[in-house]
Amino acid sequence: MNKKITLLFLFVIAVSFGQRKAIADKYYNEYSYKKSAELYEKIFNKGDDSYEVLSRLGDSYYYNSDFTASEKWYKELFKRHEAITNSEYIFKYAQSLKSNGKIEESDKWLLKLKAKNKYNSSVRSLQDNLNYFVEYTQKKKVFVSINNLSINTKYSDFGGFVFNDDFYFASTKPDGVNDKRLYKWNNQPHLNIYKAKEIFKIKEKVLDVEEQVKVASVSSKYHESNAIITSNGNIMYFTRTNFDGKKLKGGDDEVAHLKIYKTDKIDGEWGNAIELPFNNDNYSVGHPALSVDEKVLYFVSDMPNGFGLTDVYKVNILDNNTFSTPENLGKNINTEGREMFPFIDSEGTLYFASDGHLGLGALDIFEAKKERDIYTKPVNLGAPINGAYDDFSFIINNKRNNGFFSSNRKKGKGDDDIYSFIVYKCKEDVSGVVYEAKTNKPLNNVTVKLISEEGVIVAEKTTNKDGSYSFELVECEKNFTVTASKNDYKKDEKTAKTLDVNKQLITQNLQLVPLIIENQIVINPIYFDFDKHNIRNDAAKELAHIVSVMENHPKMIIKIESHTDSRGKKEYNRSLSDRRAKSTKEYIVSKGILSSRIQSAIGYGEGQLLNDCYDDKLNKCSKEEHQKNRRSYFYILKK
Incomplete structure (x- = not known):
């Protein structure tokens, strides 16, 4: 009798345990990572240390950028199942380690992909540049005055597009309408598109935004984000969850994917949004960006036959609101990982976020110049734009020398925050007079050279009648040598160090000793x-x-x-x-x-x-x- 009771009790436990795992799997498959992490951890504590539980436990934290927890559970996964663990988890574990500041250990794990015959972009780049971390963290000063925007909240605020003086972004902050409908991925309200005004705070010398309002005319019960507007202000493209106005529409996997929608401005208001023809119920299409001439639309998708998890694609915008067949930007841009959030600046440079190219941790922002209609090898923007956590959604205004990017870096206000930056354009003039040493009279027709620390001649001038010379717009915070030479005189040279003060004048006089x-x-x-x-x-x-x-x-x-x-x-x-x-x-x-x-x-x-x-x-x-x-x-x- 006691044996029957015991067997019945164990059967009830097994059924209960199996139900709990099925629920955890359901949340995981629905991208409800906050809830799946909680349930898988309880399952592990009950004794299930299987490959599936540990890998999904690590993923649940990884996809919500909790890299401390993902490192812990991936480490447990390799401890118990390294022999059968695939290369995907080697990569994720390496990324988690890097985001937690364990660079050497991360690189060692990344190089293990060689043994798996997985020569992905990060491995190749690491082999070519073992000193990358120092190089990326000590980049030449380009982006300064990094500022966490005043509109950021404890929720997720990200993205950015500037039209005239209006700044468009997305946020999950409660809006009083759909606050109770939470997105299961991170237990936050759904994304809405907002518009704010750009301002420059003169006292603080930072770019900020204010007066934010929700763009209600394109809002639904679910996600809208990544709005961009054509230069004439008449067309908006944006990303929305596959929602037909009544309910979410799922694909064959019963998951509602992302789509790009288009809306025209009619009488000053955005009209009904229509989805673009190359969308698909079975995969996501999102993150639109326009070329300089607005004849090409770039976007991100996980459609079949790509190079990685998500790739950057483009379509030509044809007459009569039609589009060409989507074209993958190729393996020079796309990797085995995620490429996301493309942006094309006024010079045709492509910026995008990637965790497949070698970086400082999680998503990093890269730039790729365009030469003969082909994008060159992407370059990591380095610190302070990139860091250990996700950095993405980079935009830049070349005329105003400023821009925005998003990050979930530590010490932010919320989940994702938007940051502004100023492009470092510090220039100074180096000038002076060349005298004859014996008479102290100015010397004309003297050749004066400005030479960099590396010995490169940066500029060359000839002194005027009054012996003066001037090198305009010289880079700040550099050490130079100024040399003066003339036939029948001894050459003179002096050092000139530019400062960090824009439009500063550096004066360096020289004397030439006559030889005759x-x-x-x-x-x-x-x-x-x-x-x-x-x-x-x-x-x-x-x-x-x-x-x-x-x-x-x-x-x-x-x-x-x-x-x-x-x-x-x-x-x-x-x-x-x-x-x-x-x-x-x-x-x-x-x-x-x-x-x-x-x-x-x-x-x-x-x-x-x-x-x-x-x-x-x-x-x-x-x-x-x-x-x-x-x-x-x-x-x-x-x-």
């Missing part, structure tokens, strides 16, 4: 090692000026005189100075100057001292006084 003074080519003293006459490196640099002057004046003839101080025997000093003079001549000739252009090279020893440091005062003179007598002269005999 009266009947001499004048250089700094050339030195020789004790008792030696070979040309040292420092002497070679000075003699280069002699070579330069003689090259500038092909008919010039000179003579060389060398002198010593009074220390040592007179005959020895004469011989030493003569060897040094002739060594100097030989060096100049070795640089291409004809020997016949140097009439003589003679050493005079201590015979022509410039001070009183004669033999009787030898020990009374300082080193500096003796050094003054050790010199060479380069006299010009014929110009």
Whole structure:
């Protein structure tokens, strides 16, 4: 009797347990991830650690961007079922780790996809650039004044499109109409489209929006989002859940997918919305974007035969409100993961969000330039636009140098928030005057170069009559070298560091020392090692000026005189100075100057001292006084 009672009790538990799992599966298949996560966790705590429960538990948190929880459950999945776990979960686990700041561990797991023969875009990019994380987080300053908009709520606010001064976005915040109808994915109200006014807060130096109102004429009981408007203001495209005005319509999988709708403005109001002909009940089509000429409509879809979970497509907008067959943008843009939220700026650049291209975690924003009707390899925008969590829905106004993007990054106000940014356009001028060092008079026709830290000539100018030069619109926060050169003068150079103040003037004056003074080519003293006459490196640099002057004046003839101080025997000093003079001549000739252009090279020893440091005062003179007598002269005999 006791055995029968026990068996009956176990049967009741099994039925109850099976019912609970069936309910969890139902919520999961309906994308009700908040509820499915709660139920699967209870099932796991009751002892079911199966592959299905653990994978779906991890997914339920992953798809709601709770990466701490998804990491925990994917880790449990690999701990118990790694041998049968497919590559999809390796990727999701790697993404969860990265979003939680565990970069090295994430990269190790991502590279495991090689063993699965899954050379996806992230793996290839990682192999090509193992230093990507530093590169992406230390990007050149482009986007500044990142601002969490004042309209953001504790709910999901995202998207963005600017028409004139109006900013269109989507939000799940309660609107007093359908507040009780919650979207099962995240237990929030359904999305509605709102319109607000762009403002620039001068004091805070940030872009913001205000005066938001719901666009009621395109609202339904379910989702509307991603509104865009043609330049004439007469047509709106937007995304809506497949709703026929009475009920949701499901496909073969009994799931209501997304569709793109179009509405025309009639008498100042948006009319009835009609769905576009390439929509389909069995897959989603959404996130519309227009080309610059508004003849091409871009969108996102998970239609069959794509490259990944969702891809970016395009259709040509034809006459009579017809459209061409959808065309996939190809594997250069689309990956095995998700590509979403396309946007085309005024220069034809494509921006989109992706978790398939190598990034900083979850969805990152990328840009792809268009060349000959083909988009180039996407480039990660890097920080501060991208971070560890989802970053998406990027738009930019090239004329106003600002824009918006959405993110569920930490320290936001809600689930998803909208952020504004300013494009960093800091430019400064570098200018100055070039003087002659001896007379302090301005020098004209001097070549002035602005050289970057990498040694690249950024700009080149010639000084005006008043000796002035100016380099306009130089990048801020850079180190440069300014060089000035002119025939028969020693080159001068100085560093110039631009600041972080727009339209700042950086002044850098330079001086050129003349090489020809009266009947001499004048250089700094050339030195020789004790008792030696070979040309040292420092002497070679000075003699280069002699070579330069003689090259500038092909008919010039000179003579060389060398002198010593009074220390040592007179005959020895004469011989030493003569060897040094002739060594100097030989060096100049070795640089291409004809020997016949140097009439003589003679050493005079201590015979022509410039001070009183004669033999009787030898020990009374300082080193500096003796050094003054050790010199060479380069006299010009014929110009």
